[in-house]
Amino acid sequence: MSIKVMIVDDSAVVRQVLSEIFNASSGIEVIDVATDPIVAMEKMKQQWPDVIVLDVEMPRMDGITFLRQIMASRPTPVVICSSLTQKGADISMQAMAAGAVEVIAKPHAGVKQFLQDSNNLLVQAVKAAAQARMSRMRSLPPTPLETRPKLSADAVLAAPTGQQMFQTTERIVIIGTSTGGTQALETILTKLPRTCPGLAIVQHMPEKFTASFAERLDRLSEIEVKEAASGDRLLPGRALIAPGGKHMMIKRSGAYYQVEVVDGPLVSRHKPSVDVLFRSAAKFAGRNALGIIMTGMGDDGAKGLKEMHDAGARTIAQDEDSCVVFGMPKEAIKLGAADEVMPLDSIAKAICR
Template sequence: MPIKVLIIDDSALVRETLSQILNSDPDIKVIATASDPIFGVKKIKVERPDVIVLDIEMARMDGLTFLRKMNETVDPIPCVVCSTMVAEGSENAMKALEYGAAALLQKPALGTRKFLEESKVRICDAVRSAYKSTSNIKKLIPSPISSRIHSPQPKLSADVILEKPTSLTTPLETTEKIVVVGASTGGTEALKDFLTMLPDDAPGIVIVQHMPEHFTAAFASRLDGLCKIHVKEAQNGDAVIQGQALIAPGNYHCLLKRSGSRYFVEIKEGPLVSRHRPSVDVLFRSAARYAGKNAIGIIMTGMGDDGAKGMREMHDAGAFTIAQDEASCIVYGMPGEAVKNGGVDKIVPLSNIAQTMMNSALIRSR
């Protein structure tokens, strides 16, 4: 069966053009269109789509409000936001990602029809990607689709990214504290709150936030302007140093490595791990291996279980591990799974994570 799509856009021209584009792909079928989210909800009640293509600026209810409400439900439908208002690094783009958009497509203010027609492959790929998204993996299992769309890949572990260690143990030649952080849905705002609370002499930090390619640099730049510490998108070989946070680039795995007493990051391509790239599990497992008891791990709001296994490995290697509590999470999936897996030393509200981390770094450095 093809992927069923609902288009919600206040422009009749856009609805028509997107319908023609998506219906031209044999693996996709537009089952309904709506001029705003209120009408869209009525269409969903008649027949549930697999993916929603969503505009932002609409009458009665804007797309961001609908997206937020959708991703607060028990069984959200993945949404591709297609709008003139999601320029790279814009506030709307950041909010759309925070509210759980599976993909973002920016329409031009003029020449929309020509742009959409020329972007056919990109639009269809965005719908496929959304259909396969982690937040909706349970719908993939019972819903066979045509052979041209690959069935869901096995849920790979960090073994596919991390090379086998050359020895059973790696000597820790430094006592410098390193912090690794994982977050997903709701994480952009949670990270902002956490990082802005840190002093300029905070330990070096490496962050994986599930975010599409090309958006992490703008996200890091935005945070850099708000924080006492320096925040930047990680590049291969960047040193992990005091007073700086590195954010894994979208669509690449980020590993913590060490050479002597120097910590640095390695940016790698590779398959999805725990159905994500970058994967929190990859970062956390590398921290367990190369930093051990010198590491502090933090897992924040997010859907799914990415990071739960890696945090347990960090815990078992002697690291101090922190999970955001359920009350302060947008989605308690990732922290909740880490707690269930036995890898969490302390569960604290978002407002207390920075202080808890700094206290731990101070105590463990003595």
């Protein structure tokens, strides 16, 4: 059965190109398009879509207001297609806070070529959104998958040697998540005290969006939350979020830990990749780390969590009932990578323990 999609965008070019891309994809059907939310609401009275692809800045009614109305009346997966600027990122954060499932960053110039080049990314974003359990959505997720040759973490960092890292009093928490993860991270980070261990986090999200996401969580949380930069230390009461479009690794510095932000190829079809972060934790932290894999489509992080487990780290997977998409945790559990499987509401307490 095809995923029924409605496109709401004031650009005729965007509507045309997106329609062509989705209709050419197996399993997706564009049932209608609209120039603005007012037109969309009238059309949706006739046929309700499974997924809405929504611009943010439009005439007559902005996308955020429209999104809030949808979530209040009939929660439906929404993919935000927003400009790749800091302003666009800030607005999209508001949209995701209102309940959007995925975000795609589009440029101001050359939009038609970008959309055509991003065919697979767009299709995967819609398919991921269609799987979302809207009853679990309260906040903001992100990023799209991209179907290129699927590389492993070997492309960025060599595998652990099996040699155990000596244990120190410095404890760190390593988290990886994707679709539904922004909501899940907000739930966790806003419950943590300043005495909690330092956290390194990969949330699949486009470039420029992670800074706005970190700033939003910093305002909501007692702990410090920031977009990571190379050399930042993992300190108690601080969470570092990997920048979109870069990989993040942890490194040992004496008895302490810091992060390194690097470029490189997509790993498990993502950048940042959870597998890269988890492998670095297995290699440089071992039993000094707690690894957590949460809601998300695909399998990024499953192998990396197994490497952390094998290196002596304690590992946790979010349970199916509390996930928006039970993909990444499911794959990790299948590999035997998780010591414990627990609901989202229990993870903050586990971190504090």
